[in-house]
Amino acid sequence: MIITTTPSVEGKRIVDYKGVVFGEVITGINMLKDLGAGLRNVFGGRSQGYEEELLTARKEALKEMESRARSAGANAVVGVDVDYEVLGADNGMLMVSVSGTAVVVK
Numbered sequence: 001m002i003i004t005t006t007p008s009v010e011g012k013r014i015v016d017y018k019g020v021v022f023g024e025v026i027t028g029i030n031m032l033k034d035l036g037a038g039l040r041n042v043f044g045g046r047s048q049g050y051e052e053e054l055l056t057a058r059k060e061a062l063k064e065m066e067s068r069a070r071s072a073g074a075n076a077v078v079g080v081d082v083d084y085e086v087l088g089a090d091n092g093m094l095m096v097s098v099s100g101t102a103v104v105v106k
Helices: 031-043 048-071
Strands: 014-028 076-087 093-105
Antiparallel strands (some): 076 093
């Protein structure tokens, strides 16, 4: 499955549009990661715990979108957009959503 942020696939022709597909993941950030991130805010540096959580959530959202595109009969997704939101009363949830147009290319 070809997944791209561009509106087309180089060297291929879009022959059918299957519609917009989405993938969403909402994940909680645990207290230990929050503590580590808080210390990084004070002392500087990168928050490896948050980065790993973000990477995992993004991969899962892309995988979900790909599965939905495949179910629609597509072999590519073009125009992919990735969005991030923080949710919850205490901002303890991370949402990653991806969307794109499922297409058939030849």
